[in-house]
Amino acid sequence: MNSGTPSSSAAGAGSADSTAPRRNSKRPKYSRFTQQELPACKPILTPKWVIGTFLLVSVIFIPIGVVSLFASRDVVEIVDRYETDCIPEALRNDKVGFIQSNQNKTCQRTLRVPKNMKQPIYVYYQLDNFYQNHRRYVKSRSDQQLRNNGSLQDTSPCKPEDNTASGPIVPCGLIAWSLFNDTYGFTRNNQQLNVNKRDISWKSDREHKFGKNVFPRNFQNGTLKGGATLKPDVPLSEQEDLIVWMRTAALPTFRKLYGKIEVDLQRDDVINVTLENNYNTYSFSGKKKLVLSTTSWLGGKNDFVGIAYLTVGGLCFFLALVFLLIYLIKPRQLGDPSYLSWNRNPSGH
Amino acid sequence: MKEKKKHKLKWSKLYTFSCLRPGADDQSSAPVADRLLGQPGFSRVVFCNESRLHRSKPYKYSSNYVSTTKYNVATFVPIALFEQFRRVANLYFLLAAILSLTPLAAFNRVSVVAPLVFVIGISMVKEAVEDWHRFLQDRKVNSRKVLVHAGEGLFVQKSWENLGVGDVVKVSKNEYFPSDLLLLSSSYEDGLCYVETMNLDGETNLKAKRSLESTLSLDEEASFRDFRATIRCEDPNPSLYTFVGNLILNEETHSLTTAQILLRDSKLRNTEFAYGAVIFSGGDTKAVRNSTRSPSKRSRVERTMDRVIYLLFGVMVFISLVTAVGSAVFTMRSDVERWYLRLHGGDDELFDPDRAVLSGFLQFVKALMLYGYLIPISLYVSIEVVKVLQAMMINNDLAMYDEATGKAVEARTSNLNEELGQVEMILSDKTGTLTCNQMEFRKCSIEGISFGGEVTEVDLAASRRMNIDVERHRFSLDGASDSTARSVEMFDLFTADGSTEKEGLSGGGGGGGGKGRDSRVSVSEKERGVKGFNFRDGRLMDKMWIYRSNVGEMVMFFRVMALCHTGIPVEGEAGYEAESPEEVAFLVAAREFGFRFCQRTQSAMVVEEVDPMSGVEVMREYKLLNLLEFNSSRKRMSVIVRNEDGEIFLFCKGADEVIFDRLSDGGRTYQQATVMHLSNYAEDGLRTMVFSYRRVGASEYEKWSGVFAKAKAAVGPERDELLESASDMIERDLILLGAVAVEDKLQRGVPECIDKLAQAGLKIWLLTGDKKETAVNIGFACSLLRHDMEQLHLSTSNEVRMKAKDAKEEIMIQLQRFNQLFIEEDIGEKSPFALVVDGKALELCLNTNLSEKFLSVAMNCDVVICCRVSPKQKASITRRVKEYSGKTILAIGDGANDVGMIQEADIGVGISGMEGMQAVMASDFSLPEFRFLERLLIIHGQWCYRRISKMILYFVYKNVAFGLTLFYYNVFTGFSGQEFYDDWYMVMFNVLLTSLPVVALGVLEQDVSSDVCIKFPALYKHGQQNTCFSWKRILGWISNAILTSLILFTLPISILSPSALDRRGSPADATHLGAATYTCAIWAVNCQIALITSHFTWISHFLTWGSILSWYAFLSLYSSAYSDAAAYKVFTDQIGAAPVYWLATPLVVAAALMPYFVHLAVRRSFYPADEDVIREMERTERDAVGDSVVWEREQERSKRETQVGYSARVEAKIRHLKEQLQKKRKSFILSVTNSRQ
DSSP: OOTTTHHHHHHSOOOOOHHHHHHHHHHHOOTTTTTTOEEEEEEOOOHHHHHHHHHHHHHEEEEEEHHHHHHHHOOOEEEEOOOOTTTGGGOOOOOOHHHHSOSEEEEEEEEEESSOOOOEHHHHEEEEOOOTOOHHHHHOHHHHHOGGGGGGOOGGGGTTTTEETEEESSSHHHHTTTOOOOEEEEEETEEEEEEOSSSSSHHIIIIIIIIIIIOOSSSSSSSSSSOOOTTTTGGGGHHHHHHHSOOOOOOSSSSEEEEEEEEBBBOEEEEEEEEEEOOOOOOTTTTTTEEEEBBBTTBBBHHHHHHHHHHHHHHHHHHHHHHHHHHSSOOOTTOOOOGGGGSSSSTTO | OOOOOOHHHHHHHHHHOSSSSHHHHHHHHHHOOOOOHSTTTTTTTEEEEEEGGGSSSSSSOHHHHHHHSSHHHHHHHHHHHHTTTSSHHHHHHHHHHHHTTTTSSSSHHHHHHHHHHHHHHHHHHHHHHHHHHHHHHHHHHHHHHHEEEOTTTTTEEEGGGOOOTTOEEEEEOBBBBEEEEEEESSSTTTTTEEEOOHHOOOOOSSSSEOOGGGGGGGOOOGTTTTOOOOEEEEEOOOOSSSEEEEEEEEEEEEEEOOGGGTTTTEEESSEEEEEEEEEOOOGSSSHHHHHOOOOOOOOHHHHHHHHHHHHHHHHHHHHHHHHHHHHHHHHHHTTTTTTGGGGOOOGGGOGGGGGGHHHHHHHHHHHHHHHGGGSSHHHHHHHHHHHHHHHHHHHTGGGGGGGTEEOEEESSTTTTTGGGOOOOOOEOOOOOEEEEEEEEEEEEETTTTTSSSSOHHHHHHHHHHHHHHEEEEETTTTTTOOHHHHHHHHHHHHHHHHHHHHHHHHHTTTTTHHHHHTTTTHHHHHHOOOOOOOOOOOOTTGGGGGTTTTTTHHHHEEEEHHSOOOEEEOSSSSEEEEEEHHHHHHHHHHHHTEEEEEEESSSSEEEEEETTTTEEEEEEEEEEEEEOOOOOTTTTEEEEEEESSSSSEEEEEEHHHHHHHTGGGGTTTHHHHHHHHHHHHTTTTTTTEEEEEEEOOOHHHHHHHHHHHHHHHHHHTTTHHHHHHHHHHSSBBBBBEEEEEEEEEETHHHHHHHHHHHHHHHHHEESSSSOHHHHHHHHHHTOOOOSSSEEEEEOOOSSOOOHHHHHHHHHHHHHHHHHHHHHHHSSSSSOOEEEEEHHHHHHHHHHSOOOOOOOOHHHSSEEEEEEEEEEEHHHHHHHHHHHHHOEEEEEOOOSSHHHHHHHHEEEEEEOOSSSSSSSHOOOOOOSSSHHHIIIOOOOOOOOHHHHHHHHHHHHHHHHHHHHHHHHHHHHHHTTOOOOSSSSHHHHIIIIIIIIIHHHHHHHOOOOOOOOHHHGGGGGGGHTTTTTTHHHHHHHHHHHHHHHHHHHHHHHHHHHHSBBSSSSSBBOOOOOHHHHHOOOOOOOHHHHHHHOOOOOHHHHHHHHHHHHHHHOOOOOHHHHHTTTTTTTTTTIIIIIIOOOHHHHHHHEEEEEEEHHHHHHHHHHHHSSSOOOHHHHHHHHHHHSSOHHHHHHHHHHHHSSSSSSSSSHHHHHHHHHHHHHHHHHHHHHHHHHHHHHOO
């Protein structure tokens, strides 16, 4: 194992004079590491430290919690659940039938702005019970094909949405095929509110993952129609709805960015939404929501961060008090020998 | 000239009755041999001096090459691989690796296969290196040279391995026999030779072997030219003490006994050379047959770890099942509903609603791989690495380096490091392990005056301790009441008394005695005097004895010493050679006192004596008339000599009770004093012998010698009786001269080491091949025994050769009696017991249904000493004790006879001291000396145990905490087997990001410092009781891990989802969430290890914090360099820029660590562990100097109540003294009150 061992057996066999120098070489060399004498700090968890740690955590966490909560409160969020309301009442007992039919699916919604909203106002759609994270779904895409014009045929992971009779599908795969296709139009006081659909995806995706010279082909041409269609003359790198959709969500409930309204909205403004309710979430009873939200430094409306910080901070403060009480009521002197096992339980050892 | 004379000496005539008694043995074995030979099992035929006949069948026997290796070149790979995959975990990893090559793979292939190859590779390399060392060792042994008859009376050197059956070899003094030989002749005319069988059975005294009369003539090389003979004998077997065979020489059949057989691994001693014919070679020899293959050992912790792995495996199978069922159900139910998954196509077997069972099964297999993080292969890698590093630390410990021999401790296997911290029993060999196999003359008592120091160490320590007690009393009771003050005075008074008394006894010695007593071992170390003589007393040394009044008796005493023995003067360090080392010590002592025994001839002994009148040395020749030899039943030895003046003396030495029975009425003057001295000596563990003499009148001698000659001439069974009664006639009416005490010299530091080990709660058993008296002596010398112990002797009676059944009965009765004693003792006050068993009784105890009973008795005793045990017995008792008690057993020994025991024990330790490598080769650890065992066990063992336990627990924690998040995530993905994290993150988790701090923990952690380990041996019990790796702890840690995993999963998900990640409005998606959760996991597990580390060196700091930083480094590199990855720009552009990501980390880490931290704080305030308190004490100690009273008191208190060891003896002595004091005080008070009245 180490070099010393073979020499020892050799030394045993060798003559007496050859053993002498070898002897010394067997002597372990001194170093603080090998003698396990490295200087070390040996923290002891004294009451001071325990209470101090809890206090410190609470002192840091509670203000963070408060600040976060304030940030979250600053965010104005309008959520409108529409998947049921947008089906004519008569047809509500066969929602799937309705959504799969060719009837007019336009639907009018009215939103009231509860507070002033500073632009940009982000428009999201939120789906529920939609397993974008299902392994079969997640894998069903071809990054090569999306990026390179030359990799059209690279559709192997895309089954069953890979090829049509007229050639490979671009973009292939289930994700692209099931692209969300509800659309929203906004008016305020009969005035059109522009929805900016540029820059809603990550820049890195536009630049590196979706090719500038890759154009949709054979998309939604198969026997089964999925979701939205794509404009065949726009390169994928500019199809931002697709890019957003292709970033699969982590959980079955997720929001995706639809666009930005780049005007301030005033409190009590009434916004009319003209939406086309095309996307089938009815077969799996998924909810659909339209969300308008501003952001803060913390992102969207997110009370959880603040509450969690306050909870943990508060808990720590509480524990600090508890331990303070414990040490006041039943103090244990540091290094009190009576706690040693042989003193506590002299017979049992 | 001198040489020749020595050879002329006929030893058989020196011994008036030989210990070999060839006649009786021959007669009894001959018919047996005739009956058995030729039968199955007794079919071997050897043609002496015709080894070529043995080159072909049917007489082709195994060659003399001995191999102890496990593998050879061809078998290594298959066998070693097989060994590796016998570990269930490895098999699982192999399956995972195979599956990773199929499309079911959950991860990329390299990340599964590479660690497996690494682990198996390391283990196999280790095996190969170990086997290579074995091979080198074999080669060394096999290439030893021996002189072999090559024909025409010529002897040439051949290596051992080339020796064949039938070869005639010539072995010289102090050489080992290369195989089992038939002794043909020796340098002595009567074919006698002496062998040392220490390697075989551990017995230290020499054994005499004697050739047949008929082969005596073959005493020179040329005489073998035409020698032909045939041996018919038993087949190879492991029995060392039997041999059945015949020698057919010149058509005459002579029966052979063990007296003619020289066994391999024993050594020729006191004999210039011996000729022998090879009967058994190589693997057929009895020594090799007695050896067993070394089993591979696994530590207790590792076995528990296996069970933990099974548990985790169970958890894994369970969650995989949940996943599989969940996936199948999800697939079936989503067939139509979840149209976006397009499940009904049937293009993916994993998600086929029409074949749900198959899909479920495939999902199950896949999930087993996905959740493989619960059973980390890296655990095995890390443990291997840590253990090798730990072994390196042990090997490099300077405190365990022996300067004298230039040898260091060597951990020969790193598998058992942590087992060193859990040892409960030590089975120790005696010779070479505890003792150096050197006798030293220590004390003597002449005419009732003891020389060489009187006060024992124990007395000294006791009085010292009493004084400490007194001081402490004073300290704590400052200004206390009168009565206590008086009692304190009484203490003083008494101790003062004691010391003056002692001074009185040892006084007059000019301080010589005082010096000598201080440390029995170190004296000889400091002033390296004469070997075998460690005696300091100015009253006797440098011929000072001639000024004493009783100089006549003194002279007689020294003459007994110089004449009553079987030794011969030789050149060399000691100057003498004799049958036992004791006799050498006597001769050396006599020389030092001025009686140099310088020549022995057939009938005379020459001694150079100091004449007490003139103080000048004169040569005196004594005519040796008779020598009445020592044997175990006589327990005495006498010589009858006639001096130059024609006076006839009988000098007799022997065991005390035998001599005291034979004293004349006038010779008992000093008996009382001598008895007292003898008991003192014996308590110190010295071996004692009583000297006496008588004058024999010329006419009486004439009469007696006639009787004796007649007895000697007698044949048949009555010969012994006649001799016995003849010697009895003359050995009577003796005059007591005094007693001598020799020390079987202990190795350095042995009593101290045993003391510490006993305090640490270890039980120590002594297993020795030596005789009972010697073993008991050493028991006393090591403080294993003391006089107020009840010694239980378990033995079969010697007198009758009993049938096995009767003997069993006898043992049974004895065992029942002992059990009765225990019950009685339980009611009353417990007094310590010691069990002394001899080999025969042990054989009966172990191999019959008595074993349970015997072991329960043995376990009840504080000390067990087994004497006259064979190597096989040593091994079998080790196995039995291990099985019966379920305790961790360490066996320590130095010789080949300890190999079985070393292999059988949970840990085998070999002493690499004097000679012979067999024990070391078989051992798991080798030590230069016994005393290093203390440090090896109490410091390194404890450390390794605590480290490995902590390490495994932490490993389980981190992998469960991490692995379960994968499962939780799958619940949210429809059980589809989707990974939460990027492939590369997962690979990095165990490879780089969390593995190094845990290795540092395993190598550097010291929750108790070495200093504390030594000062508080009681801490060792934590290992014995397995508190650091109990199921309570394991389950506790698993619960903690589950808690952490829940926090790790739920918090980041709730924080990051579903609203916008930052000001830019985009919400977090799967890659963001994965990266953020992973960040929290890295922080949490690395901070957790910081919480459990109690000894932060810069290395631990560097690795812990470095691991966290390296995650960020890795992430920023990975996410910026590799545009293919899903995680491209995740850190640099996306979550890295989101404040909520940075806010999530401290929150999750604080929440994840809080449960453990609260647990820690509660434990510290209510039930602090010993090591916590001691560390606090250390800390406060540093702050408030002078508080060491507490420190010392706790050290005192921590000691386990033990009956064994030096301190226990001191303790017992103090108790005794205190009792006496109490009595004194009572009588004092009584007298005071009486006088008042």
